[in-house]
Amino acid sequence: MDKGLYGAPDLFRRTTGLAFLLAMAASIAAAQSDDQRIKELEQRVEELDQRLRVSDRRKELGDENAATKARTAPVVNADGPFAIRSNDGSFSLRFGADLQVDNRTFIGGRPLPSTDQILLRRVRPSLSGTIYKSIDFYIRPDFGQGNTVLYEAYVQFNYFRWANLRVGKFKPPVGLERLQSDDDTNFVERGLPTLLVPSRDIGYQVSGDFFKRKLTYAVGAFNGVPDNGLSDASPSRHRDYTGRIFLTPLSSDKHTLGIGIGATSGNVDGIALPAFKSFGQNTFFTFASGVTSFGHRTRLAPQAYYYYGPAGIVAEYTVSEEGFQKGSVRRDIAFRSWQVQASYLLTGERKAFGTLSPRKPFDPKNHTWGAFELAIRMSDFSADPGIYNYGFATTATTPSHAHEWVGGVSWYLNRMTRVTLDYANTNFGGGAVASAGGNRPTERALIHRFQVNF
Amino acid sequence: MKTLLLYTALTATLLEAAGPVKLLNVSYDPTREFYQNYNAAFTKYWKTKTGTAVQIAQSHGGSGSQARAVIDGLQADVVTLALAYDIDVLSSKGRLIPTDWQTRLANNSTPYTSTIVFLVRKGNPKKIKDWDDLTKPGVGVITPNPKTSGGARWSYLAAWGYALKKNSNDPAKAREFVTKLYKNVPVLDSGARGSTTTFVQRGIGDVLLSWENEAYLALNELGKDKFEVIAPSISILAEPPVTVVDKVAAKHGTADVAKAYLEYLYSDEGQEIAAQSFYRPRSEKIAAKYAKQFPKIELFTIDLFGGWQKVQQMHFNDGGIFDQIYTPGK
Numbered sequence: 001m002d003k004g005l006y007g008a009p010d011l012f013r014r015t016t017g018l019a020f021l022l023a024m025a026a027s028i029a030a031a032q033s034d035d036q037r038i039k040e041l042e043q044r045v046e047e048l049d050q051r052l053r054v055s056d057r058r059k060e061l062g063d064e065n066a067a068t069k070a071r072t073a074p075v076v077n078a079d080g081p082f083a084i085r086s087n088d089g090s091f092s093l094r095f096g097a098d099l100q101v102d103n104r105t106f107i108g109g110r111p112l113p114s115t116d117q118i119l120l121r122r123v124r125p126s127l128s129g130t131i132y133k134s135i136d137f138y139i140r141p142d143f144g145q146g147n148t149v150l151y152e153a154y155v156q157f158n159y160f161r162w163a164n165l166r167v168g169k170f171k172p173p174v175g176l177e178r179l180q181s182d183d184d185t186n187f188v189e190r191g192l193p194t195l196l197v198p199s200r201d202i203g204y205q206v207s208g209d210f211f212k213r214k215l216t217y218a219v220g221a222f223n224g225v226p227d228n229g230l231s232d233a234s235p236s237r238h239r240d241y242t243g244r245i246f247l248t249p250l251s252s253d254k255h256t257l258g259i260g261i262g263a264t265s266g267n268v269d270g271i272a273l274p275a276f277k278s279f280g281q282n283t284f285f286t287f288a289s290g291v292t293s294f295g296h297r298t299r300l301a302p303q304a305y306y307y308y309g310p311a312g313i314v315a316e317y318t319v320s321e322e323g324f325q326k327g328s329v330r331r332d333i334a335f336r337s338w339q340v341q342a343s344y345l346l347t348g349e350r351k352a353f354g355t356l357s358p359r360k361p362f363d364p365k366n367h368t369w370g371a372f373e374l375a376i377r378m379s380d381f382s383a384d385p386g387i388y389n390y391g392f393a394t395t396a397t398t399p400s401h402a403h404e405w406v407g408g409v410s411w412y413l414n415r416m417t418r419v420t421l422d423y424a425n426t427n428f429g430g431g432a433v434a435s436a437g438g439n440r441p442t443e444r445a446l447i448h449r450f451q452v453n454f
Numbered sequence: 455m456k457t458l459l460l461y462t463a464l465t466a467t468l469l470e471a472a473g474p475v476k477l478l479n480v481s482y483d484p485t486r487e488f489y490q491n492y493n494a495a496f497t498k499y500w501k502t503k504t505g506t507a508v509q510i511a512q513s514h515g516g517s518g519s520q521a522r523a524v525i526d527g528l529q530a531d532v533v534t535l536a537l538a539y540d541i542d543v544l545s546s547k548g549r550l551i552p553t554d555w556q557t558r559l560a561n562n563s564t565p566y567t568s569t570i571v572f573l574v575r576k577g578n579p580k581k582i583k584d585w586d587d588l589t590k591p592g593v594g595v596i597t598p599n600p601k602t603s604g605g606a607r608w609s610y611l612a613a614w615g616y617a618l619k620k621n622s623n624d625p626a627k628a629r630e631f632v633t634k635l636y637k638n639v640p641v642l643d644s645g646a647r648g649s650t651t652t653f654v655q656r657g658i659g660d661v662l663l664s665w666e667n668e669a670y671l672a673l674n675e676l677g678k679d680k681f682e683v684i685a686p687s688i689s690i691l692a693e694p695p696v697t698v699v700d701k702v703a704a705k706h707g708t709a710d711v712a713k714a715y716l717e718y719l720y721s722d723e724g725q726e727i728a729a730q731s732f733y734r735p736r737s738e739k740i741a742a743k744y745a746k747q748f749p750k751i752e753l754f755t756i757d758l759f760g761g762w763q764k765v766q767q768m769h770f771n772d773g774g775i776f777d778q779i780y781t782p783g784k
Contacts, residue, residue, distance in 0.1 A: 050594060050640070050658065050659075053656055053657055053658045054640040054641055054658055056656070057641050057652055057656050057658055058641055060656075061641065061643060061644075061648070065644075
């Protein structure tokens with residue numbers, strides 16, 4: 001029997017074997033522990049991986065939802081005109097306003113035709129919009145000059161570009177400058193031909209365009225207001241039938257030519273009589289007492305404009321022939337008027353019939369000053385001499401002729417803000433002989449306007 | 455006779471000149487492939503039968519969302535949605551179809567059926583066999599939002615029905631069961647197709663509650679080496695209905711072709727295409743032909759819950775049970 005190295009072979013062998021077994025057990029235990037740890041780590045990694053994936057997916061879905069909402073969310077436009085609209089544009093609501101503050105000064109000998117004053121010429125908030133993609137509405141009252149007047153209230157059905165139907169109160173399609181927005185005219189007050197066309201009337205209109213808008217037309221039936229008038233009630237049982245056709249044969253980035261004619265026709269028995277105002281908004285023509293409308297009224301208004309770069313010319317002629325009666329005398333009297341106006345944008349913007357956008361809006365910090373424009377106008381008005389012969393007006397108080405020239409300068413601070421200074425000289429003739437000098441005194445009016453519109 | 459021929463030729467020429475009749479089928483997420491194939495078949499059938507070309511466009515999304523889109527003006531000539539409630543609202547809220555729309559075609563206007571199964575990763579690492587396994591801690595369940603997805607509503611009700619049956623129709627136990635299940639749902643997509651993306655492409659979760667047809671489609675497209683379909687012991691008979699949207703079809707002048715389009719779903723060819731797309735056909739003949747591809751599952755119907763109106767009000771309307779048991783993001 002082997003006693004071993006220290007004479008105790010069994011003990012040594014047993015000790016060594018035990019140590020080996022312990023080492024093996026420890027090793028196995030360690031290995032098992034490592035496996036367990038690895039498994040736990042794998043599990044943790046998997047959990048973290050899932051959390052990360054879930055987080056990414058939630059973000060992805062959040063982005064998708066946001067994109068979907070953006071596609072369907074209403075759009076708010078605060079860049080003028082202020083508007084809220086559905087994402088597809090089928091529904092919208094627009095808020096607008098037109099504020100004009102005038103300073104009228106009359107120059108010349110006494111007595112002055114009117115008191116110098118600062119006044120609110122127009123204060124017109126507007127609410128307009130679209131419903132169901134093709135139906136527009138527009139509502140615009142005026143609170144200017146201490147009055148409350150509903151200027152526009154209509155609905156327009158735009159299902160066919162060649163035939164839109166408009167119903168309500170709006171500008172009948174006759175005079176060129178009358179159809180131009182109050183904010184876009186070259187001068188603070190329109191020319192004399194506008195006196196002979198309706199301002200706003202209640203009725204129906206069908207309008208449309210053809211050949212890429214080179215031909216537009218409008219026809220309508222209206223209550224038939226007096227010249228330059230507007231009313232919320234029908235002045236008679238008759239109707240005024242109105243039509244206008246306008247061609248723009250030349251229309252390019254360089255220049256635009258527009259030419260057309262408007263006309264109305266209708267009976268006028270018993271409607272109110274018109275009264276005509278000068279540039280300074282003084283009434284210079286009134287009918288004698290006892291005169292009434294009788295018979296028929298016809299208006300004809302050829303018109304044109306031409307814009308070439310920064311320059312523009314607008315011209316129109318209007319004749320309004322209407323039947324009047326005083327006592328047993330019945331006669332047709334014609335009023336005629338024309339105007340030519342020219343304008344030039346000193347800052348080089350392209351002139352157009354619509355709203356001007358300055359190239360460089362007013363921003364003194366950046367040394368940009370907006371747009372500047374010069375404009376002149378010649379305008380003339382006359383009534384048939386028969387107006388006196390038949391007693392429809394009196395020479396003592398009423399001139400039968402007015403002739404004006406106007407010069408003005410406009411400063412467009414931006415698309416919505418404008419400052420204008422106009423000087424108008426209006427001569428009267430053929431009447432008002434009781435006044436000093438034989439005729440109604442010349443009106444020399446200086447009007448300064450601050451205007452904001454959107 | 456010559457006049458008649460001339461008239462016929464002229465009519466045909468005019469019809470041709472007018473272009474094809476256009477139909478829009480507004481459907482839910484997992485029917486894309488099915489209707490692509492079906493539309494091709496119907497177009498051919500209709501041309502042969504009437505000589506008229508028909509062009510069919512499809513729109514897909516969550517069933518509830520699609521129904522709302524139609525009410526809001528999406529010009530659907532026909533709708534083929536995931537469940538009857540979503541079509542009911544076209545009548546009750548949209549006034550686009552009559553209230554008795556479901557009686558107009560056979561089987562309550564449900565030409566094919568499906569059910570809810572489980573899609574798991576290959577090897578089924580979480581050993582998911584039945585509904586109980588979905589409530590275990592650590593199991594990620596992927597299903598869309600039942601408020602926007604028809605398939606998700608079927609899944610929710612399948613789980614609820616299972617729990618009812620297991621617990622002697624005890625609604626409290628069913629609610630507890632479904633609450634536990636939705637605690638395991640990490641992401642709610644808006645539609646079934648989105649959930650499939652979450653599970654398959656984004657690798658999230660351990661099990662996808664899926665339309666049966668969507669599960670087999672995923673299996674075929676993505677490979678049987680990656681996923682497995684698990685049929686639970688019990689599930690719900692999902693009955694996706696179809697109908698003509700009367701007001702829209704009348705406006706478009708497509709009522710006849712729209713009606714024919716849906717009726718043809720019941721034809722042998724329509725049923726066969728449905729079966730090939732893993733929808734369970736209504737036709738016994740076609741069902742027998744494709745019996746092997748559908749696992750045998752005990753199926754209960756929506757009647758277990760008293761119908762869709764009751765279910766919608768109790769579970770899925772705002773403030774309903776689903777809103778109470780599910781907290782987003784947790």
